[in-house]
Amino acid sequence: MxxxxxxxxxxxxxxxxxxxxxxxxxxxxxxxxxxxxxxxxxxxxxxxxxxxxxxxxxxxxxxxxxxxxGFIDTHVHYPQTEMIASYGEQLLEWLENYTFPFERKFSDLEHGKKVAEFFLTQLLDAGTTTALVFGTVHKESVDAFFSVAQQKKLRMICGKVLMDQNCPDYLSDTAQSGYDDSKALIEKWHKKDRLQYAITPRFAPTCSSEQLNKAGQLLAENPSVYLHTHLSENKDEIAWVNELFPDSDGYLDVYDKSKLLGRRSVFAHGVHLHDSECQRLGETDSAIAFCPSSNLFLGSGLFNLQQAQKFDVNVGYGTDIGAGTTFSMLSTLNEGYKTQQLRSEKLSPFQSFYLATLGGAIALDLEGTIxxxxxxxxxxxxxxxxxxxxxxxxxxxxxxxxxxxxxxxxxxxxxxxxxxxxxxxxxx
Known part of the structure; x- marks a missing residue:
C-alpha cells in the first residue's frame, strides 16, 4: 500500500x-x-x-x-500538564508546592487516561510525534499513558517514577517495590507495538543509594530499556546532592556509581556540568535533554551547548512540561536560541532543527527508526x-x-x- x-x-x-x-x-x-x-x-x-x-x-x-x-521531545512530564505555568518558584520549592500534589491524583487509572489523552493531543497538534515521558510513582500512571499512546499507534517511551526518600509519603515507593513494579511494567509494555520503557529515578535527592543500585540492576537485566532522570538543573539541587552523597565525586558520579550511564540513558537539563562530567557522558554515549523553556522559567541557568558538543555528548530538545511553558517545539527552538544568545554564542537554525529531529532520534538511540x-x-x-x-x-x-x-x-x-x-x- x-x-x-x-x-x-x-x-x-x-x-x-x-x-x-x-x-x-x-x-x-x-x-x-x-x-x-x-x-x-x-x-x-x-x-x-x-x-x-x-x-x-x-x-x-x-x-x-x-x-x-516529526519533532522529538526528549524530556517531558505528562502528569504536570494541568499545573503548567505555576507562579514564582525555583526548582525545589516548585516541586514541593505544585508538582507533588498534582502527581498524587495519578493513582487513579481513569484520571491518568484523561490527562494522557489531552497531553498526547497537544503534542501531536504541535508536531511532536515521539517523546520520552515521565509518569508518576504509580504503576497506573504508566498503564494509562501507554494504553492511550498504543491506541494512537505512537512511538512513545515512558516509565514509573522511583522515589524512596525526601518526598511526600503518598508519592513514595521502596527500592524493592520500585524494582518490582518497574519490572512488571517492562514485561507488560516494553516493545509492545511502538512503545518502549524507561527506568525513571526522579533525581538523586529522592532516591537512596539502594534504589539507584536497584535501578542499575534493572537496567543490566533489560539492556534495551531506557534510563531517564534529571541532572544538574539547579545550583541548590547540586549542593543538596553533594550533601546527600558525600562519597561521590559530584552529581553525575552518583548515577555512575549505580551503573546508570549508557547509550539509552537520557539526563534532563545538565545546565551546570563540569568538563569532566561532559567527558564521562560522551564516553558512555549518554544523552542530555536540553530544556530551554523550563530552564528560563525556573531560573535554573543557560545550558552550555558548545561544551556538550566539544565532548561529543548526544543532545536533544525537551519541552519539560510543566516547568516548560509550551508543548510547541517551534517555541522551544525560540527559547533555545535566546539561551545561547545570552551566552554570547550562536545557535544556527539548521542546528536547532537538527536537534529537534535527527538529534533527538540519536539521543534516544532511534536513528534509522525515526x-x-x-x-x-x-x-x-x-x-x-x-x-x-x-x-x-x-x-x-x-x-x-x-x-x-x-x-x-x-x-x-x-x-x-x-x-x-x-x-x-x-x-x-
Whole structure:
C-alpha cells in the first residue's frame, strides 16, 4: 500500500556541528515522499519520481509549507500538564508546592487516561510525534499513558517514577517495590507495538543509594530499556546532592556509581556540568535533554551547548512540561536560541532543527527508526505552514534562503504553524 506526498522537503543526514553544512541535510524544493506500509520507501525530486508511479496512485500535494520529520521531545512530564505555568518558584520549592500534589491524583487509572489523552493531543497538534515521558510513582500512571499512546499507534517511551526518600509519603515507593513494579511494567509494555520503557529515578535527592543500585540492576537485566532522570538543573539541587552523597565525586558520579550511564540513558537539563562530567557522558554515549523553556522559567541557568558538543555528548530538545511553558517545539527552538544568545554564542537554525529531529532520534538511540526520511524509517512527519499567521506570511515574503525560512519558523512559529501531523504515513 503506497502513500505519496508532494511538497518542499527537508530532513537531516548528520549533525551540522560535525560535518560540512551542505552534507548535513537534504532539501528538495519540489519533492516526493513515498511511503509503503507506514515506512519510508523513497524520497527524491518530484520530476524524477512521478513518472515511475502508477497513474492511479493519489498524490497528496502540500503547497506553501515544509514537509519534515516529526519533532522529538526528549524530556517531558505528562502528569504536570494541568499545573503548567505555576507562579514564582525555583526548582525545589516548585516541586514541593505544585508538582507533588498534582502527581498524587495519578493513582487513579481513569484520571491518568484523561490527562494522557489531552497531553498526547497537544503534542501531536504541535508536531511532536515521539517523546520520552515521565509518569508518576504509580504503576497506573504508566498503564494509562501507554494504553492511550498504543491506541494512537505512537512511538512513545515512558516509565514509573522511583522515589524512596525526601518526598511526600503518598508519592513514595521502596527500592524493592520500585524494582518490582518497574519490572512488571517492562514485561507488560516494553516493545509492545511502538512503545518502549524507561527506568525513571526522579533525581538523586529522592532516591537512596539502594534504589539507584536497584535501578542499575534493572537496567543490566533489560539492556534495551531506557534510563531517564534529571541532572544538574539547579545550583541548590547540586549542593543538596553533594550533601546527600558525600562519597561521590559530584552529581553525575552518583548515577555512575549505580551503573546508570549508557547509550539509552537520557539526563534532563545538565545546565551546570563540569568538563569532566561532559567527558564521562560522551564516553558512555549518554544523552542530555536540553530544556530551554523550563530552564528560563525556573531560573535554573543557560545550558552550555558548545561544551556538550566539544565532548561529543548526544543532545536533544525537551519541552519539560510543566516547568516548560509550551508543548510547541517551534517555541522551544525560540527559547533555545535566546539561551545561547545570552551566552554570547550562536545557535544556527539548521542546528536547532537538527536537534529537534535527527538529534533527538540519536539521543534516544532511534536513528534509522525515526528522525529523518531514511529508507525503512517510520513515516512520522509534519507539514509546517509558512502562511499560518499574517505576520509570518508577511515576513516570509522577504526570504531568499532556506536558513532564513527555518529561522523565521523557529522565531515566529508555534502550534498554529503545524498544518498536518502524520503517524506511520496516516494524517491524524
Amino acid at each position: 503506497l502513500k505519496v506526498y508532494r511538497g518542499e522537503l527537508l530532513h537531516f543526514l548528520a549533525d551540522p556541528a560535525k560535518v560540512e553544512l551542505e552534507d548535513s541535510y537534504q532539501y528538495i524544493e519540489d519533492g516526493l515522499l513515498i511511503i509503503k506500509n507506514g515506512l519510508i520507501e523513497q524520497v527524491g525530486e518530484a520530476s524524477e519520481l512521478l513518472p515511475t508511479l502508477d497513474s492511479n496512485i493519489d498524490v497528496v500535494h502540500y503547497e506553501n509549507g515544509l514537509i519534515m520529520p 528522525g529523518n526520511f531514511s529508507k525503512g524509517a517510520e513515516a512520522d512527519f509534519i507539514v509546517l505552514d509558512y502562511h499560518a499567521t499574517p505576520l509570518m506570511d508577511r515576513r516570509m515574503q522577504h526570504c531568499t534562503h532556506l536558513s532564513e525560512k527555518l529561522f523565521i519558523l523557529s522565531m515566529l512559529g508555534d502550534e498554529r504553524h503545524v498544518k498536518a501531523t502524520h503517524i506511520m504515513g496516516e494524517r491524524i
